[in-house]
Amino acid sequence: MSSMADSPKTPKAPSTLPFDFVPQEPETAVANNPHAKATTQVADVVDALKAHFDQSIRDLVVYAGEHTVLVDREAIVEVCRFLSEEKGFSYLADLGGIDRFTEEERYEVFYNLVNIEGGKRIRITIRVEEDTMTAPTVTGIFPAANWNERECYDMFGITFDGHPDMRRMYMPEDFEYHPLRKEFPLLGVPGSLPLPPQSPTGELTGDPFPAAHGHKPPKSFQEVKSEEDND
Amino acid sequence: MSSISQTDWSETLKFWPRHNEALYKRLETKHSWLETSGDGAPADPLEHEMVLNIGPQHPATHGVLRCVVKLDGETIERSVLDIGYLHRGIEKIAENKTYQEFMPYTDRMDYLQPYANNVAWCLAVEKLAAIEVPERAQWIRMMMSELARISAHLIWMGVGLMDAGAVSVFLWTFQYREDIYAIFDEVAGARLTVSHSRIGGVATDVNETGIGLIKDFTDRFPEAVESWEKLLNRNRIWIDRNVGIGQMSADDVVRMGLTGPNLRGSGVAHDIRRFEPYLKYDEVDFIIPIRTEGDALARYFVRLEEMKESVKIIRQCLEKLKTVKGPVRTDDAKRAYPNKDEVYYSMEGLIHDFMYTDTGVAPPKGAATYHAIEAAKGELGFYLQSDGTGYPWRARMNSPSFTNLQGLEHLLEGAHMGDMVILIGTVDPVLGEADK
DSSP: OOOSTTTTTSOOOOOOOTTOOOOOOTTTTTSSOTTOOGGGOOHHHHHHHHHHOTTTEEEEEEETTEEEEEEOGGGHHHHHHHHHHTSOOOEEEEEEEEEOTTSSSOEEEEEEEEETTTTEEEEEEEEEOTTTOEEEOOTTTOTTHHHHHHHHHHHHOOEEETOSOOOOSSSOTTOOOOTTSTTSOTTOOTTSSOBOOSSTTOOOBOOSOTGGGTOOOOOTTSOOOOHHHHO | OOOGGGSOHHHHOOSSHHHHHHHHHHHHHTTTHHHHHSOSOOOOTTOOEEEEEEOSSOGGGSSSOEEEEEEETTEEEEEEEEOOTTOOOHHHHHHTSOHHHHHHHHHTTSTTOHHHHHHHHHHHHHHHHTOOOOHHHHHHHHHHHHHHHHHHHHHHHHHHHHHTTOHHHHHHHHHHHHHHHHHHHHHHSOSSOOOOEETTEESSOOOHHHHHHHHHHHHHHHHHHHHHHHHHTTOHHHHHHHTTTTOOOHHHHHHHTOOTHHHHTTTOOOOHHHHSOOTTGGGSOOOOOOOSSOSHHHHHHHHHHHHHHHHHHHHHHHHHHHHOOSOSBOSOTTTSOOOHHHHHHOHHHHHHHHHHHHTOOOOOTTOEEEEEEEOSSSEEEEEEEEOSSSSEEEEEEEOHHHHHHHHHHHHHTTSBGGGHHHHHHHHOOOHHHHOO
16 A cells, blocks of 8 residues: 555556455464364474475465465375374365466365374375376275265366276266366356257257257157158 | 177267266276186176166165166175266356355255255355354354254155155154244245355344244154154164165275264264364264164164254254344454345445445455365365455365265175165265265
C-alpha cells in the first residue's frame, strides 16, 4: 500500500483496479488454526526421516499444524517402508494426484499415512515430471494403494511402475483423456465417450445431444427404411 | 461357459469394447500364479468354471456396482469389481465452484447421510481458511450428523436384511428413517438433500418444534433397536447367514485400508471421532463399539451398537443446546454468509451477501489441509489445496465407500456365490460416493 505522502515525489505508478483480486499471503491465517489436530504434530517423525533420508528429503511445509514432506520420486518406496515398519504408519488413508499446472515438475502425488496406535498422521508428496509421467508403486507396502493409484492414473495419466493392475478406475478403457488435468474442459470432450445405440440394431452414438445439434431422430410412427428397402 | 479366450469380446460387446476386454483379461490374469503353481494338472473335463457378470443394474449390488466373478462351482474363485458407472467428476466440478457453491454437491456423494457430508466439507474449508465456528453451531452439526449416521445405518440394516430375505425389517427401519426425514425437513427445510451446513456455521438455528421432534425420536428409537435385537441377535437364520462370512483379520483390514465399521468389526480401534476429535466429540460421553471376530456378524453388531451410541450423543447435544445459546454462524462477513436480517435490511449486508456468493472465502495461497470426519461408512476426508482464489485448486475426496469396495474385492474371493449379496451388504458401499 503506497502512502499519500510520497506520491508527489515518485512517478505515479499505474493504479491497480480497485476490484482486482489480490491473493492473500499465507502468514496471517496460519498462526493458530481453530481446527488444527494433535495427530498432525509429527515433528519427531520428520526429524527421523531427515536423519535417515538426508538427500531425499527436499522440502517440508507446515500449514495448520499439518506436516507435508516432499521427497524424491525415487525414494518414495523406501520412505514408505521406513514409515510403515519403523514408525508404525501402516495405514494408508489416502493417495491421489495433483496437477500443478504452469509449475515446474507439473504433477504431484500425495500419500496420507496414519499411525493408528500412535495417533499420528503425516503427508508425503512426490513430484512427477510431465515428460516421464511415472512414479514407483507403493502397493508392495500398502495394498490399499491399488485402487488409489489406478484412480490417479485414470485422472492424471501418471502410471505407477510395478503396479499389478494398471487399468483405469472410473472411465472406460476406450477413453483417451485424463479428466482431472487442468487442460481438460469441464464440459468434457464431445464424442469422446461412445453412447449406447438408440435402437437394438442401431450404431453407437457419439453425440449426447443429437437433437440440439440439428439431428432429428425419426418419430416412432415413421417407418425407418431397412437396408433391404434401399437396395 | 467354455474358456474366455475363445470368445472375441470386441465382437460380442459393442459397447466400450476395449473396456470390457481389459476387464475380462484382468479376471483371467489375476492371481495367475494359481494356475502356474499347479504341476500341469489336467484341464477340467466338465468345464464347471463359469464367468458371471452381476450388475451394474442388479438391485442387490446397492447401486451401480458391477461384479465380474469367476465361479468354480459355487465358489467365487476370482472377482473383479468395476465401478465408475456413477462417475460425475465431482472433484473436477469442485475445482470450478466456489467453496460455498460446492457444498450442495456433497449431498449427492453419500446420499444416505447428506448432512454429515455437508459438515465434512464445511469443516475442511474452515480448516483451510482458519474459520472459527460458534459453539452452538457445532453442537447442532454434531447432533444432526449423528442423526444422519443413524439414518444411514437404518438403510444398511433394512437393505441388508432384505438381501438375506427378511423384507419386513426394511419396512420397520424405514419407519424410523421417515422420522429422521421429518426432523431434517423441520430443521433444514429438505428431507434428503439437506444442504444445511454453511461455511462458518449452519444456515438456521433449530427451533422448538425441531428439538421436540428429535427428543421424541430419541425417546422412541432405543426401544425399536431393542425389539430388532430381540428378533435378530439370536435368530438362527440371520446368524447362520452371517457368522464366519467375509472374515478379515485385523492386520488385513489395516493393510487393505478399510475404514469405519469394517475396520472396527475386525478389532482395530480406529474412529476419527476419537482419533482426531472434531466438533465437540471430545466433550461428549460415548463408546466406540469394537468386535474382534472380523466377520459379517461382527460388523452387524458394531453398526447396531453404533446406533445406540449415536442416540446417547444426540441426548447430550440436546442437553447442551438448552444452555449453549448464541449465533449459529460466525459473524465475519468476509468468511461466512451474513445473517438474512442484515441482507434484507442493510446495504452492507446485501453487498457482503453478494460478494460471498460471487467470490466467497479465499484461503491463503498455497494452503493445503486435510480434514476428515467419521461418517457412517468410515473416514470421509477432504484434502483441499488453495491457490488464493475463491475456487479450490484441488479438492480431493477420500470417500470411505471407495476404500471399502477395494476390500470387498478380496472378501469375495473364496466366498460362496450365495453369500455374495450378504458380503456387499456387510461392506455397506454407496456408489454415489465411491464413484465420485
